[in-house]
Amino acid sequence: xxxxxxxxxxxxxxxxxxxxxxxxxxxxxxxxxxxxxxxxxxxxxxxxxxxxxxxxxxxxxxxxxxxxxxxxxxxxxxxxxxxxxxxxxxxxxxxxxxxxxxxxxxxxxxxxxxxxxxxxxxxxxxxxxxxxxxxxxxxxxxxxxxxxxxxxxxxxxxxxxxxxxxxxxxxxxxxxxxxxxxx
Numbered sequence: 001x002x003x004x005x006x007x008x009x010x011x012x013x014x015x016x017x018x019x020x021x022x023x024x025x026x027x028x029x030x031x032x033x034x035x036x037x038x039x040x041x042x043x044x045x046x047x048x049x050x051x052x053x054x055x056x057x058x059x060x061x062x063x064x065x066x067x068x069x070x071x072x073x074x075x076x077x078x079x080x081x082x083x084x085x086x087x088x089x090x091x092x093x094x095x096x097x098x099x100x101x102x103x104x105x106x107x108x109x110x111x112x113x114x115x116x117x118x119x120x121x122x123x124x125x126x127x128x129x130x131x132x133x134x135x136x137x138x139x140x141x142x143x144x145x146x147x148x149x150x151x152x153x154x155x156x157x158x159x160x161x162x163x164x165x166x167x168x169x170x171x172x173x174x175x176x177x178x179x180x181x182x183x
Contacts, residue, residue: 111144120134
């Protein structure tokens with residue numbers, strides 16, 4: 001039998017992905033998991049040329065609701081994500097955690113969200129862009145359309161940079177489509 005060899009991941013990212021996989025595997029029961037999804041995106045503005053693929057998990061236990069659930073209300077969330085970003089022939093891997101909220105109405109299929117959180121990137125430069133540090137912050141705004149109780153699609157625009165904590169601070173912007181499954 002021949003085994004397939006994969007290139008090694010940077011140690012911090014490999015550890016984060018292992019932790020994410022372990023937590024996700026334990027959380028895929030209907031009681032523990034709330035949302036899982038994928039995002040596919042491309043760069044915008046002066047930072048164009050980026051391509052992004054990402055998976056995410058939002059556990060139900062970390063998703064409190066604020067307000068009357070029969071009207072417009074906010075559903076907060078905590079998200080864990082891992083992804084791949086490329087530009088030209090260069091690739092880096094990302095991992096992060098964040099918090100945010102959705103403005104939701106039970107009778108409207110459209111909801112609006114914002115969020116932010118720290119992101120680890122495996123390289124401090126990518127395709128000629130310099131990020132200054134492995135640690136970045138990602139902020140986003142999103143809109144999603146509920147197609148069924150457990151399925152929605154969305155559009156998200158996000159900005160990732162080190163927030164001026166290191167120099168240079170080129171950062172990058174991504175607009176992405178996402179598909180979400182809820183359990």
